Amino acid sequence: MKIPIEYYIWLSTVLFTIGVLGVLFRRNAIIIFACIELMLNAVNLLMVAFSSYHNDANGQVFVFFIMAVAAAEVAVGLAILVMMYRNTKSVDIDILNRLKG
Amino acid sequence: MTLYLFYFLSFLAIFSALLVVFSKNPVYSVLYLIITFFAIAGHYILLDAQFLAVVHVIVYAGAIMVLFLYVIMLLNLNQESEPHKSTLLKVAAVASSGLLLTVLIGALRGVSQVVPKTGGPEIGLVKNLGQVLFNEFLFPFEVSSILLLAAMVGVVMVGKDEEKI
Numbered sequence: 001m002k003i004p005i006e007y008y009i010w011l012s013t014v015l016f017t018i019g020v021l022g023v024l025f026r027r028n029a030i031i032i033f034a035c036i037e038l039m040l041n042a043v044n045l046l047m048v049a050f051s052s053y054h055n056d057a058n059g060q061v062f063v064f065f066i067m068a069v070a071a072a073e074v075a076v077g078l079a080i081l082v083m084m085y086r087n088t089k090s091v092d093i094d095i096l097n098r099l100k101g
Numbered sequence: 102m103t104l105y106l107f108y109f110l111s112f113l114a115i116f117s118a119l120l121v122v123f124s125k126n127p128v129y130s131v132l133y134l135i136i137t138f139f140a141i142a143g144h145y146i147l148l149d150a151q152f153l154a155v156v157h158v159i160v161y162a163g164a165i166m167v168l169f170l171y172v173i174m175l176l177n178l179n180q181e182s183e184p185h186k187s188t189l190l191k192v193a194a195v196a197s198s199g200l201l202l203t204v205l206i207g208a209l210r211g212v213s214q215v216v217p218k219t220g221g222p223e224i225g226l227v228k229n230l231g232q233v234l235f236n237e238f239l240f241p242f243e244v245s246s247i248l249l250l251a252a253m254v255g256v257v258m259v260g261k262d263e264e265k266i
Binding site for chain 2: 003011030073074
């Protein structure tokens with residue numbers, strides 16, 4: 001039986017909203033990063049669903065590029081986080097809220 | 102049968118995503134996120150995106166989450182040192198994301214006019230994806246290699262110890 005497309009839209013929306021909730025809820029910068037990855041994955045799921053339903057491979061190729069960009073972004077973001085931890089000895093975003101060193 | 106599999110994978114993904122947000126220990130959060138990624142890879146296989154499912158598992162669960170665990174272990178984070186927001190801010194966060202969910206689902210109400218599923222199961226195989234990738238998306242493919250090079254150089258420069266330059 002074919003699964004209707006609305007089910008995938010709702011699943012992706014719920015996952016995206018849980019990612020937004022995580023970014024607002026937590027104070028640990030690493031978990032906030034993980035919730036950003038969750039949001040990216042919700043969007044990836046929706047693109048693959050539409051690619052399958054329209055028989056168009058462009059959606060899946062675009063998900064490829066999103067994964068590559070996400071990997072680069074995670075590497076750079078975690079490097080910045082480690083550097084900030086070296087300076088302030090904390091990953092709490094309430095302490096990291098000043099741009100001046 | 103496919104529908105039951107879809108429901109199982111969806112509830113697994115949503116449940117582990119909620120545990121990512123609400124779990125106190127950061128290592129547990131990352132592990133629940135890995136479970137979420139495996140559930141999403143299961144969805145990719147249901148959607149005839151077999152190659153993407155395997156790449157997803159390798160890149161996300163195999164590389165990115167391992168990087169997260171490295172950093173958490175490097176910074177030696179555990180449950181006792183975990184800071185928390187005040188209860189008012191937590192309630193406000195849940196309320197805001199609940200409102201966002203309501204708005205998004207309300208906006209996507211009448212979307213069942215999409216054409217029914219026409220694709221066959223061969224759309225996600227390596228050969229077809231490779232043909233599209235190297236014919237229409239050749240330039241972004243080459244540029245993404247430069248992006249990864251820039252990211253690597255940036256990470257090494259940012260992570261360098263300052264006395265040893």
